[in-house]
Every structure is written in structure tokens, then in C-alpha cells.
Amino acid sequence: MIRGDERARADDEGAPRRPRVLVVEDDESVRRAIVRLLSEEYDVASESSGLDAFEHLDAAVRAGGAEPDVVLTDVMLPGRDGFAILERVKGDPRLRGVPVLMLTARASLDDLVDGLGRGADDYIGKPFNGAELRARVAAAYRARTLQRELAQRTLALEAALAELAEAQQRATERAKLAAIGTMVAGLAHELNNPLGIVLAQADRALRTELPPRARDALASILRQAGRCVSLTRSLLSLSRDEGSAMAPASVQVAVECVVEAARPQAEEGRVEIVVRAADDLPRVLACEGDLETAIGNLLRNAVQASPTGAQVQLSAQRSPARGAGVGAGTAGVEIVVRDRGPGIPAALRERLFEPFFTTKEPGKGTGLGLSLARCAVERCGGSLALEPADDGLLARMWLPAAEAS
Ligand SMILES: Nc1ncnc2c1ncn2[C@@H]1O[C@H](COP(=O)(O)OP(=O)(O)OP(=O)(O)O)[C@@H](O)[C@H]1O
Numbered sequence: 147m148i149r150g151d152e153r154a155r156a157d158d159e160g161a162p163r164r165p166r167v168l169v170v171e172d173d174e175s176v177r178r179a180i181v182r183l184l185s186e187e188y189d190v191a192s193e194s195s196g197l198d199a200f201e202h203l204d205a206a207v208r209a210g211g212a213e214p215d216v217v218l219t220d221v222m223l224p225g226r227d228g229f230a231i232l233e234r235v236k237g238d239p240r241l242r243g244v245p246v247l248m249l250t251a252r253a254s255l256d257d258l259v260d261g262l263g264r265g266a267d268d269y270i271g272k273p274f275n276g277a278e279l280r281a282r283v284a285a286a287y288r289a290r291t292l293q294r295e296l297a298q299r300t301l302a303l304e305a306a307l308a309e310l311a312e313a314q315q316r317a318t319e320r321a322k323l324a325a326i327g328t329m330v331a332g333l334a335h336e337l338n339n340p341l342g343i344v345l346a347q348a349d350r351a352l353r354t355e356l357p358p359r360a361r362d363a364l365a366s367i368l369r370q371a372g373r374c375v376s377l378t379r380s381l382l383s384l385s386r387d388e389g390s391a392m393a394p395a396s397v398q399v400a401v402e403c404v405v406e407a408a409r410p411q412a413e414e415g416r417v418e419i420v421v422r423a424a425d426d427l428p429r430v431l432a433c434e435g436d437l438e439t440a441i442g443n444l445l446r447n448a449v450q451a452s453p454t455g456a457q458v459q460l461s462a463q464r465s466p467a468r469g470a471g472v473g474a475g476t477a478g479v480e481i482v483v484r485d486r487g488p489g490i491p492a493a494l495r496e497r498l499f500e501p502f503f504t505t506k507e508p509g510k511g512t513g514l515g516l517s518l519a520r521c522a523v524e525r526c527g528g529s530l531a532l533e534p535a536d537d538g539l540l541a542r543m544w545l546p547a548a549e550a551s
């Protein structure tokens with residue numbers, strides 16, 4: 147028999163509904179008797195021929211979500227028989243899970259084996275006992291319910307597995323970053339002192355009277371030593387302690403700062419940076435320099451990827467509470483950097499966040515920009531994703547607000 151919780155099962159729209167049974171029987175008195183027996187617990191639809199049953203099933207599939215939960219069909223029917231109905235149900239991916247119970251006066255062993263062999267879920271011999279028929283329909287419906295639950299759980303399990311795989315990938319990336327960080331932090335730290343001296347000495351020498359070639363050479367030393375300093379800084383920030391002090395920080399200020407820093411390169415490539423930042427942005431909790439690192443790297447990448455004369459758009463706006471995933475239920479700030487460059491080939495998408503992965507010429511990129519950006523965003527409790535666009539790339543960053551708005 148149907149249990150109360152099963153009877154109250156919700157349909158796809160969430161409204162409770164009674165289970166549906168389709169009865170196909172050409173003998174009117176038998177059909178009526180079955181409908182009477184089942185009506186108390188089910189929404190029973192009945193048809194008197196195979197053709198009508200086909201039309202009923204076609205219409206239910208077309209309507210979507212109106213399919214019966216159980217089909218109870220006579221074997222001997224005018225036109226198309228019970229086996230044809232069985233094949234119709236089991237051959238259609240949208241109906242395949244619906245249990246089919248075969249009903250026949252010819253309850254011979256051959257019929258039974260034939261029906262079950264073709265995929266029938268149960269067999270009831272005529273004349274039937276009312277209590278037995280109800281019990282078998284209830285059992286079939288229970289099996290159907292369990293099968294649906296199993297399918298839902300399988301889906302949930304698959305989603306959880308995908309999430310786990312993603313988390314594992316991130317954990318591997320983080321572990322790689324941590325290992326690299328530890329390894330190079332010492333080296334970077336030690337390099338900082340001699341580099342500082344190289345910079346200071348080159349700068350001092352440049353202030354003296356020098357032939358032009360020597361000046362050029364010193365200027366080049368200054369530029370390259372400067373690059374080394376910024377590289378050591380990046381490497382040091384990869385290994386930064388997770389427990390670094392966090393404080394409320396202004397996104398507007400960070401945006402202004404990184405736009406100013408990116409301007410010279412943008413002007414050189416005749417790329418226009420268009421900024422749209424809302425006035426009412428909440429502050430976000432971040433370690434010092436994290437916002438500039440995150441937004442700055444995305445902006446630099448966008449400028450570098452842009453063709454001459456193109457626009458890079460940087461927008462920052464208040465973002466409503468998130469429904470799911472990272473930062474669920476928290477309000478925050480969404481920062482989007484949009485460029486009109488070549489975008490990213492699908493084959494490379496997985497690798498971009500790997501430290502030291504770059505497609506730029508030697509000396510043009512370290513391949514640390516995106517891994518540093520993601521590191522910084524995740525320290526703030528946010529998320530960062532690159533989304534391909536028709537013409538270019540869209541980098542979307544979300545950061546949780548420091549205080550409830
Ligand atoms: N906006 C973009 N458009 C197209 N490709 C991009 C974009 N941003 C990043 N990439 C690709 O991702 C790679 C990795 O970027 P990432 O910022 O980590 O390193 P990089 O830019 O190569 O070097 P660095 O940032 O250290 O100067 C780039 O080499 C480039 O191939």
C-alpha cells in the first residue's frame with residue numbers, strides 16, 4: 147500500500163500530487179473494477195484500446211511531467227496489444243523508468259516469461275484478487291519512487307564529485323604555490339639586498355656626467371634590476387603567511403591605483419581603459435596590497451591582450467547576496483575586467499592559473515600574474531573566474547563585503 151509520505155510526493159513544480167496510474171483494458175467491467183480499486187490512492191486514467199493508450203502516452207510526453215507513474219495493461223487488446231504498449235514505454239527514454247504491469251487471462255508460464263523478458267515489471271493473472279492488484283501496483287510505484295530518488299542522488303553525487311575534483315585541483319595548485327613559495331622566499335629575500343644596492347648604485351651613477359652609451363647601459367641596468375625587484379616581491383607574496391593581517395580596504399582606491407599604474411602601457415599600445423566604479427561600494431577585508439595585486443594583474447593582462455585602438459572596460463559594482471558556492475548569502479563587490487583581445491583557447495583554460503604558466507615571450511611575462519591574483523582573491527574569501535566572450539575575455543572577481551550592508 148502507499149504510505150502517507152509517498153502519497154504527498156511533490157511533482158516537478160513542487161506542488162504535492164497523487165501518483166498517476168494508466169489502466170489499459172478493453173473489457174469495460176474489468177476496467178471499471180480496476181479504476182474503482184485504485185481511485186482512492188491514485189489519479190487513475192483509463193483507456194480501452196492500445197491505440198488510445200499510445201495517444202495518451204504521446205500527449206503525456208508532449209506535455210512533459212504528465213507521464214503516468216505506473217502503467218497497468220491488459221495483454222490482449224484490440225489494435226495494438228499490451229506488448230506493443232510495453233515496447234512503447236520501455237523504448238522511450240522519457241518513459242523508460244515507468245513500471246509496466248501486464249494483466250492477462252492467459253496466465254500461462256509462457257506469457258509470463260515472454261512479458262518479463264520484454265521488460266515488464268510485473269505480471270498479474272486474471273481473474274485477479276483486488277487486494278493483490280493494489281499491493282502489486284503499490285510495490286511498482288514504490289520501486290518507481292526509489293528509482294527516482296536514486297537518480298536524484300546519483301546526480302547530486304556526480305555534482306559533489308565534480309566539486310571535489312575541482313577542490314582537489316585547487317588544493318594541488320595551492321600546495322604547488324606553497325612549495326614554490328617556501329623554496330623561493332628565502333632566495334627572494336636574499337636577492338632583495340644586493341638588488342637594492344644595484345638599483346641605488348645605478349641610480350647614483352646616472353646622476354653623474356657620463357657618455358651617452360654608459361647612460362643607456364645604466365638605464366637598462368635600472369630597468370632590469372627593477373624587474374627583478376618586482377619579481378622577488380611577487381614570489382614573496384606567493385609564500386605569504388595565510389594569517390597575514392586583514393583590514394577593511396577600499397576597492398575604489400585600489401582601482402584608481404592600478405589604473406594609474408597601467409596607463410603608460412595602455413597609452414603605448416593605444417588602448418583605452420574605461421572605468422565604471424559605483425560610488426556606494428562596500429569595503430572589503432583584504433591583506434595589504436591584495437586588491438592591487440588582484441585587480442592590477444587582470445587589468446595588465448587585458449591591456450597586454452588588447453589590439454591597438456581597443457577598449458578595456460573595468461567595472462566595479464555592489465553585488466547582491468550570492469545564492470550558492472563561495473560566499474553564499476554574503477553581499478560583496480563584483481569587479482569585471484573585459485577586453486577585446488584574442489581570448490583564451492579552451493585547451494589552455496585549465497592551465498592559466500598555474501604558477502609560471504605563460505604564453506608570452508621570454509622576458510615579457512613571468513606567468514605569475516593570475517596565480518597571484520587568485521591567491522589574493524582567495525585570501526579575501528572571494529572568487530575569480532575567466533569567462534570567454536565572443537570577442538575577448540571577461541575576468542570576473544567577487545569579494546565579500548567587510549561589513550554587513
Ligand atoms: N586577458 C587575457 N587575454 C588573453 N590571454 C590571457 C589574458 N589574461 C591572461 N592570459 C593568458 O594567461 C597566461 C597567464 O597569465 P598570467 O597573468 O598568469 O601570466 P603572464 O601575463 O603571462 O605573465 P605576468 O603576469 O607575470 O607578466 C598569459 O600568458 C596569457 O596567455
Ligand SMILES: [Mg+2]
Nearest residue numbers: 443447515516
Ligand atoms: Mg599577467
